[in-house]
Amino acid sequence: MSASLLAIRNLRASYGKIEALKGVDLEIKSGEIVALIGANGAGKSTLMMSIFGRPRASSGHIVYDGHDITQVPTHQIARLKIAQSPEGRRIFPRMSVAENLQMGADAGDTTEAERAGTLERVFALFPRLKERIDQRGGTLSGGEQQMLAIGRALMSRPRLLLLDEPSLGLAPLIARQIFDAIRTLNRQDGLTVLIVEQNANHALKLAHRGYVLVNGLVTLSGTGAELLQRPEIRAAYLEGGRH
Numbered sequence: 001m002s003a004s005l006l007a008i009r010n011l012r013a014s015y016g017k018i019e020a021l022k023g024v025d026l027e028i029k030s031g032e033i034v035a036l037i038g039a040n041g042a043g044k045s046t047l048m049m050s051i052f053g054r055p056r057a058s059s060g061h062i063v064y065d066g067h068d069i070t071q072v073p074t075h076q077i078a079r080l081k082i083a084q085s086p087e088g089r090r091i092f093p094r095m096s097v098a099e100n101l102q103m104g105a106d107a108g109d110t111t112e113a114e115r116a117g118t119l120e121r122v123f124a125l126f127p128r129l130k131e132r133i134d135q136r137g138g139t140l141s142g143g144e145q146q147m148l149a150i151g152r153a154l155m156s157r158p159r160l161l162l163l164d165e166p167s168l169g170l171a172p173l174i175a176r177q178i179f180d181a182i183r184t185l186n187r188q189d190g191l192t193v194l195i196v197e198q199n200a201n202h203a204l205k206l207a208h209r210g211y212v213l214v215n216g217l218v219t220l221s222g223t224g225a226e227l228l229q230r231p232e233i234r235a236a237y238l239e240g241g242r243h
């Protein structure tokens with residue numbers, strides 16, 4: 001079995017008086033796709049952001065590749081080869097596609113040769129970005145912006161990619177393209193992925209394992225296939241739920 005790439009242990013994090021994470025345990029092994037599902041406000045984005053130190057953990061530990069990174073400054077996280085595509089994409093609207101991608105490469109401290117190779121890979125995954133290389137980010141469609149957000153994260157050449165709701169607001173066909181690209185990156189490039197999704201059905205089919213977050217605590221975990229079969233998951237997140 002592969003080694004743990006990321007281990008979150010008894011993590012607590014707060015915004016002022018509101019405790020959003022109340023002792024979360026989660027593990028991602030090298031080469032895995034792990035899905036994090038849960039209702040609005042459960043703390044999914046907070047968990048992802050806390051890996052980057054925003055918010056900073058009030059207690060507990062985040063261990064990456066054997067190193068405790070709980071207190072590592074946010075700006076140094078990308079150099080550890082962790083990248084994220086945050087909720088709402090947050091691309092730079094006035095910059096071109098090419099400039100947005102360059103920003104991702106800068107964050108990861110990559111060489112010129114690495115940058116060129118990764119750019120080819122991003123364009124192979126998302127040919128639309130190549131067609132729109134000079135277009136401003138803000139004028140891309142929602143699906144194209146999501147491709148750009150993922151592409152930008154990939155430009156830092158991460159070992160661990162964190163994706164927050166990559167299919168949000170996308171038509172089913174485009175959402176499928178995004179999920180297919182994630183699967184390809186995992187299978188062909190060996191990329192390890194943590195994906196937060198409101199689309200529990202797609203996310204659990206894609207993921208090797210999943211965690212369910214309820215009110216700042218993990219209530220269930222298992223393989224994607226196991227979780228898809230659980231009646232409580234079906235009731236809350238699949239049938240008659242959000243999807």
Ligand SMILES: Nc1ncnc2c1ncn2[C@@H]1O[C@H](COP(=O)(O)OP(=O)(O)OP(=O)(O)O)[C@@H](O)[C@H]1O
Nearest residue numbers: 015018020038039040041042043044045046047198
């Ligand atoms: N910047 C903030 N300041 C104060 N409270 C916040 C902040 N961000 C999130 N929260 C609160 O923390 C809790 C968890 O929010 P979070 O965004 O992590 O949920 P989520 O599971 O990602 O939800 P969604 O599915 O709606 O994106 C919520 O109660 C939310 O109101």
Ligand SMILES: [Mg+2]
Nearest residue numbers: 044045046087
């Ligand atoms: Mg969220």
